[in-house]
Amino acid sequence: MAPSSRSLAGMDGVTTLGDQARDALAAYEDLASLAEDIEDEWTYVTELHAAWRERIEELIDERGTESVTTLEEAAISRAVDEIGRISDPHRAIDWLSTFPQIVLVTLGERS
Amino acid sequence: MRFQDAAQDARAITYAAIQAEPVVAQAAALLADATPAQRVLARAVMNGETLDPDGWRTMFPTLFGPTVEPSARERSEAILTVSLAIADRGDQTRNQLRGALVESLSVELLGRRVSAAGVRRERRILFDGVRAEIHPYDVTVERAGAAEAYDCKWGARGINADVLHQLEDARANAEAEGEVLRVALVVFDAELSCRVRLERQTAPHDRSGLVTLESLGSLSS
Numbered sequence: 357m358a359p360s361s362r363s364l365a366g367m368d369g370v371t372t373l374g375d376q377a378r379d380a381l382a383a384y385e386d387l388a389s390l391a392e393d394i395e396d397e398w399t400y401v402t403e404l405h406a407a408w409r410e411r412i413e414e415l416i417d418e419r420g421t422e423s424v425t426t427l428e429e430a431a432i433s434r435a436v437d438e439i440g441r442i443s444d445p446h447r448a449i450d451w452l453s454t455f456p457q458i459v460l461v462t463l464g465e466r467s
Numbered sequence: 468m469r470f471q472d473a474a475q476d477a478r479a480i481t482y483a484a485i486q487a488e489p490v491v492a493q494a495a496a497l498l499a500d501a502t503p504a505q506r507v508l509a510r511a512v513m514n515g516e517t518l519d520p521d522g523w524r525t526m527f528p529t530l531f532g533p534t535v536e537p538s539a540r541e542r543s544e545a546i547l548t549v550s551l552a553i554a555d556r557g558d559q560t561r562n563q564l565r566g567a568l569v570e571s572l573s574v575e576l577l578g579r580r581v582s583a584a585g586v587r588r589e590r591r592i593l594f595d596g597v598r599a600e601i602h603p604y605d606v607t608v609e610r611a612g613a614a615e616a617y618d619c620k621w622g623a624r625g626i627n628a629d630v631l632h633q634l635e636d637a638r639a640n641a642e643a644e645g646e647v648l649r650v651a652l653v654v655f656d657a658e659l660s661c662r663v664r665l666e667r668q669t670a671p672h673d674r675s676g677l678v679t680l681e682s683l684g685s686l687s688s
């Protein structure tokens with residue numbers, strides 16, 4: 357796919373959608389690790405994690421070189437902070453579904 | 468096939484008290500006309516750790532950013548306020564309120580498609596010669612020739628074999644009597660998460676519908 361007009365791939369100091377999404381995925385890995393503490397839900401947790409990770413990786417493949425706005429950057433950062441507060445593995449399972457939806461609402465609905 | 472009120476046991480009394488909390492009806496009314504992104508906001512806040520409204524505003528620039536239309540922002544603010552009111556409760560009450568909310572939202576939306584008097588909560592469905600389920604169905608649409616039964620869940624994790632069997636049994640029993648009963652799960656969660664959950668379920672669900680965060684509008688149309 358050709359880079360979009362907002363493509364800033366390769367420019368130093370510029371945050372791209374790919375950078376933001378990869379940061380989100382790194383935090384998402386930690387969230388999944390916490391959720392895996394619920395042994396009865398281990399299969400669901402791993403499959404849910406894999407499904408949403410794939411969805412975000414698709415976004416990176418399609419639009420990873422686009423720039424993000426400061427508002428979008430702050431939103432993802434704040435969402436990462438929110439899941440960093442979670443210590444209850446049951447709540448972590450809820451957020452395995454919720455967090456990627458926030459990321460996609462922030463990054464995925466832009467035309 | 469016939470419908471009957473659930474027994475007035477301790478569970479039903481607790482359920483009624485939760486349903487009667489004003490915040491449940493307020494949230495349902497707002498979310499009935501919400502956009503998918505506003506529904507994600509509600510889900511996130513009611514699942515969340517922080518009660519800081521500015522943190523949530525930062526997290527959703529498409530709802531609270533400077534270019535958002537004032538009327539849309541006003542609705543997002545109202546959804547944020549009511550969602551924080553639910554989040555600001557103890558874990559057990561929060562869970563109950565969230566469950567009640569999904570039921571109220573379903574009732575609100577269904578009432579736009581069929582006569583509101585025909586939309587009922589907490590009803591059992593009885594069939595000749597079949598032992599009745601102990602647990603009632605969360606929401607039913609009771610009308611001749613086009614009845615419906617719904618089980619409502621806050622999250623995809625709530626989908627389990629018991630729920631799927633209960634829905635499928637009702638549908639199959641109705642069919643055996645020559646009646647039509649549409650059955651479906653209403654889940655206030657993303658379709659992808661629900662599909663992942665359903666993938667592993669061996670209980671029959673091919674003929675049960677699935678209404679998710681993205682498709683709630685289908686209840687009213």
